[in-house]
Each structure stands twice: as C-alpha cells, then as structure tokens.
Amino acid sequence: MITAPPTLENQLQHERMARAQAALMSGDMQVMVLTDCTWMVASKSNHYIVSLDDDAWACTCPDFTGRCQHFGLRCKHIEAVRMVEIQKIAESGLGNQNMKTKFSTTHMEEHMNKAISKPDPPTSDPVIEQILWKLRQPLDMNRVKRRQAGGQGTVPYLEGYDVIEVANDLFTFRWSFDLVSEPHIMRWDKTVTFYDQRLKKKVPVLGEDGKVNTEVAGVAYITGRIIVELDGKTYSHADAGRCTFNGDTPEALDVAIAGAVTDCLKRCFRQLGEQFGNSLYDKEIARTAGLENGASNSHGSNGNGRSEKSSGQVATPVASVSQTEGLQYRDGITVDTTNAAELEAFNAFKSAHHEDFPASRETLRAWVASLNGKK
Incomplete structure (x- = not known):
C-alpha cells in the first residue's frame, strides 16, 4: 500500500469527511444497518456496502476500491457510517469507550460535536504549507474549457498544457509522469451517418450498391502514473486515459494515442483535488463550469452566449x-x-x-x- 504524505493524507481524508457530513445533513445519503459489522449506504442514484472486519474498513464504491484502499484512506460512505454510529452512541448515553474507539477518531468526534476543526499541524517546511494552501483553493473557472460530446451537449475540461503548468508551479518541477502500460487499441466498424435536414435526424449514408457505408472507429487506452515529491515523501497515483478515433490511418491512431496519454495525465493529477479539475466530475458543477467565460460550443450559441x-x-x-x-x-x-x-x-x-x-x-x-x- 502506498502512503500519502501525512499533511496531504489529512487533507484528502478531511475532504471525504466533509462530503459525508454534508450528504447526511441534507438527507442525500442514508445509512442502514444490515448486521453488526455491515451497513448499506444509499444515495439517490447508488447504494454501496460498507463493512468492518476487526479494524479494517471496506466499501464497494469506486472511490474506495480504486483509490482509498491503496492509500490508507476512508471513503465518504465509510465516514458516513462512522458518523452515524458515533451519533447513536452519544445519544444512548452509554459512554462505552470500546465502542467509541471502534468507530471514532478525535477529529471525527470534533466534527460530530460541530466544533471548529483545527488545521493540520504545521510542517517544518513552509514551502509545503504553501503548496497545501494552494491545493485547497477553489478551481478558477476561467481555466475551464468546454468541448462537444457526442449526443451529450458539451462537457467541461482542463487543457493538458494548463495541468502541466499548474503542476510545475505548485511542485516546482518535483513531479514526474510515466507510462506503465503499452497502448491498448480497440477497433470496430461504425455506420457512417449524416444529418438529414428534412428528417431532422442522423441517417445512414448509402453506397452506390444501396448498402450502408461503414468506417473504422476505435478507442485507445493507456495507463500512466504520476509521482509527486512532497514533504520528503512521494505521492503516487495511477489511472487510465482514453481517446476515440475514426479512420484506419496511422495519423488517426497517432492522434488518438497522444490524446489518451494527455487524458491519463489529467486523470492522475485530478486525485490531488480542485486545482486539477476534480470538481468537474461532479455532475452539478459540470453543467455550468466554463460557460460563464464563453468557452461553450453548445447548440444554438454563437460562442458569445447569444442565441442565433x-x-x-x-x-x-x-x-x-x-x-x-x-x-x-x-x-x-x-x-x-x-x-x-x-x-x-x-x-x-x-x-x-x-x-x-x-x-x-x-x-x-x-x-x-x-x-x-x-x-
């Protein structure tokens, strides 16, 4: 298991704790007891199973299986269970210290008592404190662009060069990105279509023989890893990038592989939080991110926000x-x-x-x- 630097680990855990508390208070998340050591945490769209085996927590959500368990963190669903159980113990007035220890930590009890959370203890290096402060700042939406997504309107994204510039500024070049797999290419035949103005929909293109025309389409996948030096330790995260392409030419494949590498880089960095666009994966934020600065290519707009x-x-x-x-x-x-x-x-x-x-x-x-x- 890779361990994040203590100050960064505190930040990442604090973010998950805050999301769990907000979801419980708003009613967007419900915790149901299944057994003494198993719970179901349900939201409007998903439900996951949280379990406790001795002192080892586990959850079936993608955040835990893909990230938290590798870095010794607890996902927001585990945090929600801990909060609910601690609240039950507090309301019962039993004061069983063993039960409290089972579910609680000092900073968890402070949250449940609505006390003001104390900042992470200062590190010996003021440069690290400055980096962590910058990582906590909200994302500047002027950095966000939007692009067309087939059948889904437009979606927000950060440019690859922008992510690299921010990483260089934050970590003063004390980071690296490596590819840990060969590109994986999938191809298939796709029907060629065009937009019929009369029918107001896409229809297949027919060849001279009356048969539907097809073209080669595909997607390129690649796995990479970033390593960031922070507070004398290293933080590492691996993720997969992808990029679709059309055509069976070397140029099309080359562009797709390059796009997959850039996507992989951005997905790796987003685990470090707001400055690398992690909030853009929130559906509510994604609806409007980048629209206010005229970066939208949405239907019916001339790019200046005025309908034509x-x-x-x-x-x-x-x-x-x-x-x-x-x-x-x-x-x-x-x-x-x-x-x-x-x-x-x-x-x-x-x-x-x-x-x-x-x-x-x-x-x-x-x-x-x-x-x-x-x-």
Missing part, C-alpha cells in the same frame, strides 16, 4: 488562411483547401453541425447531395 436564429439556410463562414491550414476529415484525410467548392462545403457542414467535422469526404458529398434534394 436560423434563417433556414446554411451559413458559410469565410475562412482565413490560418483557419484553413491543416483541416482534416475525421478519417484523417486532409481537406483540399485549393478546391473552393470543397472548402465551402466543409465549412458549411461544420456550421450546420455545431463545429463537428465530416467523417469523410464521402460523408460531405452525401450531405451536400441531401441539401440539393438528390436521391
């Missing part, structure tokens, strides 16, 4: 030279920017599909044909 009315015609934006360089279909084929008709159709497709690129040149031709009423 449709005129019934596809607008063709005028592209500058810098905007046309490197344009590609999603199968990796480069747009012929010397062909004015192709470039105009490509930009019209993007405008009509909320900046989504055509899957292939054939997809673009089929879309143009549908606009012209061709069968």
Whole structure:
C-alpha cells in the first residue's frame, strides 16, 4: 500500500469527511444497518456496502476500491457510517469507550460535536504549507474549457498544457509522469451517418450498391502514473486515459494515442483535488463550469452566449488562411483547401453541425447531395 504524505493524507481524508457530513445533513445519503459489522449506504442514484472486519474498513464504491484502499484512506460512505454510529452512541448515553474507539477518531468526534476543526499541524517546511494552501483553493473557472460530446451537449475540461503548468508551479518541477502500460487499441466498424435536414435526424449514408457505408472507429487506452515529491515523501497515483478515433490511418491512431496519454495525465493529477479539475466530475458543477467565460460550443450559441436564429439556410463562414491550414476529415484525410467548392462545403457542414467535422469526404458529398434534394 502506498502512503500519502501525512499533511496531504489529512487533507484528502478531511475532504471525504466533509462530503459525508454534508450528504447526511441534507438527507442525500442514508445509512442502514444490515448486521453488526455491515451497513448499506444509499444515495439517490447508488447504494454501496460498507463493512468492518476487526479494524479494517471496506466499501464497494469506486472511490474506495480504486483509490482509498491503496492509500490508507476512508471513503465518504465509510465516514458516513462512522458518523452515524458515533451519533447513536452519544445519544444512548452509554459512554462505552470500546465502542467509541471502534468507530471514532478525535477529529471525527470534533466534527460530530460541530466544533471548529483545527488545521493540520504545521510542517517544518513552509514551502509545503504553501503548496497545501494552494491545493485547497477553489478551481478558477476561467481555466475551464468546454468541448462537444457526442449526443451529450458539451462537457467541461482542463487543457493538458494548463495541468502541466499548474503542476510545475505548485511542485516546482518535483513531479514526474510515466507510462506503465503499452497502448491498448480497440477497433470496430461504425455506420457512417449524416444529418438529414428534412428528417431532422442522423441517417445512414448509402453506397452506390444501396448498402450502408461503414468506417473504422476505435478507442485507445493507456495507463500512466504520476509521482509527486512532497514533504520528503512521494505521492503516487495511477489511472487510465482514453481517446476515440475514426479512420484506419496511422495519423488517426497517432492522434488518438497522444490524446489518451494527455487524458491519463489529467486523470492522475485530478486525485490531488480542485486545482486539477476534480470538481468537474461532479455532475452539478459540470453543467455550468466554463460557460460563464464563453468557452461553450453548445447548440444554438454563437460562442458569445447569444442565441442565433436560423434563417433556414446554411451559413458559410469565410475562412482565413490560418483557419484553413491543416483541416482534416475525421478519417484523417486532409481537406483540399485549393478546391473552393470543397472548402465551402466543409465549412458549411461544420456550421450546420455545431463545429463537428465530416467523417469523410464521402460523408460531405452525401450531405451536400441531401441539401440539393438528390436521391
């Protein structure tokens, strides 16, 4: 088991304790006793089993199985059980010290008594205190971007370079990132579709033989690990990154692997908290994060937060030279920017599909044909 530095461990445990207390007080989390050493902790969408074997706690939630048990931490469901049991003991007035010790720690009792929590004891290194202070600060939403997510509107994210810059600033380059696995590639055949303006939905593209056209699609997975030096010790976390791709070209696969590596880096760092976008995985926060600074590509918006009315015609934006360089279909084929008709159709497709690129040149031709009423 990898042990986090004491000050960082206190912070991570305190965050889980605070979430458990908030959920119990709001009624979003309920604790039900199954046996003397087994509980079910239920929320609106999930339920998990918490158990206690001697002094060893366990929970079936992803946070415990994927992180807490590796770093000697307790998930919020375990903390909720501990809080409820301590409260029962306090209300019973029995004062059984053995039972209190079974479920409690000093800082837990302080929380249950609603006392003001004391800060972590200062370390001998003021630099470490400064790092921990920065890690506790709320995420600056101006750093958050949004991107299109197929069938799900837009989702928030942090740029890879932004995460690296923050890590360099916080840890003064005392961190490393290593890949611990080879890329794992999955491929399958996907039906090529286009958006039918008349039917107002995506429909398959048919070939000259009347059969549905397909294209190669896939996803690249890779596992990596960050190591951060803090207070003379190391904190390590491994996670998996992924990135989807379309097309069976070396370029498409290369871009997907690079994207998976960046995603892996960001997922590893998010375990360190707010400054690395951990809150963006909260569904409530994710709905609006990044919208206030105009970073949204959501439907019906021109990027400035103002809704545009449709005129019934596809607008063709005028592209500058810098905007046309490197344009590609999603199968990796480069747009012929010397062909004015192709470039105009490509930009019209993007405008009509909320900046989504055509899957292939054939997809673009089929879309143009549908606009012209061709069968």
